[in-house]
Amino acid sequence: MNNWKKYTLWIIVAVTFQLSTYLYLDRILLAPASSFQTSESDENLVITGKTYYSPNGSYVASVDNTTVKIYALPSKKLVRTINLGTKKVSYFKWLEDRNIALMGLHEDNKDSSKVLLTQINPTRTDEALSTTIEKLPAGSHITDIACSTATNVVYMQVQTVTTPIPLFRVYRIDANYNLQRIYFNTERIGRIGVLFDQDSLIFEDLKKDTILVRHGNGSWRVISPSQGKYRLVGVDGKNNIYIAQLNAQGLAEHLYVGQLGKEFTLNRNFIIPIDPNNLNLADVLSMGK
Template identity: 20%
Template sequence: MKTLAKWYKWILLAVIFQFCGLLYVNNVFLNTNVTVSIKDANVSKEVMTGDLKVPGAAMNVSMSYNAEFSAYLLDGVLHIINVDSNDDKGVSGSGKDKITYFRWLPDRNMVIFSSNTRDGKKGTVQISTYEPDSDTLRDYPQIDGLTAESQIMDIELSQYTNVVYAKIKTSDSKSKIIRFNVMSQYAHVMNLGAEALIKECSFVNKLVYQNEGEAVYIYDGINKTKNKVPIDSDNVRVLDIDLNDVLYVGILDSSGNITKIYHQKIGDEKLTDEWTKVDLKTAISPKNIIISGNGNIYSNDTEENKIINLANNLKASYRGDFVEVLDGALVSKDENKVIITSLKEY
């Protein structure tokens, strides 16, 4: 009997421990009511303002998202300037491969760029990234088997999906769209015209594209499908996608100028015909419409050297040639001086 009683005690203790364990898992480990705080690893710094000197022959001058760094091309070399220290460094293009295209990511200090050869070999293009904060240079796998005259015309990189789309012009009338996945493996996606426009979303794996004079489409990189953007006009032009994945499309008049701007957020579902519409007081050339990362819509008056916020008609003047609008700053270039002016009121 004593032996049997001991066995009962051990069985009872085992059941108690098992019950307590299941209770912990259910109420603590699997609790769906726990509030989780997620912080963005990229803490945005306030945009720097002031003047910056660059060589007079510098081409394609542009700033990182917070104006901490500047980049430009000179004789095929990509230069990065630390605005605070004024340190100017040539990071790529000093050998056989001249850099022909670059752009900053819209929310971090990373520049993505390309050359139209690899070790001087034509028909091969190379895409790379450089992070000046850590002095880190990375190469994507080279794309080869192209025509000798092939060149990168645009690179779209989503900072959240890590998917890259590159537009490679292969002739005067054709271009290829190449996609790099998160493993840096590339594949051919589609063929478009040489003047086609492409814009990539940040949060969903979707690419907006438009052949010149044709309708606008969205390519779903997950389902490998495409859908026509529903809009009540046959004469349209893709303008941009902001950092919240809002698509902006301009309605064109017979002269090719924009008279209205439609915008709608791109998500997992298909777009609808429920657009937010902005009527312009005067028709504006597409090249003079600017969409900022936070969704402000500006027009650039090149005759009076002013940008105008189309929502509130506020104006800001600049010296020299317009370069770009950052979120909080207006950038222009006057001879060899880059001028960064605060736009906090916008």
């Protein structure tokens, strides 16, 4: 019995020694020289204003009436602050394939407005893209931007009239930052989109409830089916064009998908008709998952 007690005692001593050695190695000898955790103030920071998260979750932009602040995530470290001065933000969007954002600003004078499209890199203060359009009708502002990083062509939609009927213009900026206004047979232009690898603008004619394509060479044609009324939902990275067919009340009932040169086919029916303005491509794509 005494031998058994001695044996048990040696086991306890050995285990205690091993645990002590492990704790020493883990918490003292092999502990990092500096902590990689964020500071308590960063972790508890409350980001105010309207927020826009980059697609890969690396950054979040906070936009209010006076500043735009860019924070790195998950640390919430402030990496850029842009003071707006007398300008206001009307549009903000992160590019899908890189941590670059496009921001639309406008500044109102007594009888006119000017709009500014600028590119934001969270880690740099110089702007690779900056385009200004002056002497626009008072109250003009950027409402939509469609671009492809494959073609480096940017289309910018500017609302020039709000009431009684909203009217819009579209401007094209090429890879050399040359700016030109694109003229259509209507100023009631709705949502816009571009093909990924072609300089082709897809847009809505709100007056005729049709979807059209306008190529970089100036040619254009209607691409929506001849029967029915349609709204553009969006264009994905594979050049698939998603359009919604409207019912008599102007609500989206059916979703169609197609490509240039190919017929549109029914993708799904909406159980409950939806306001087409509330449809966006990300939500539509997630419905199929």
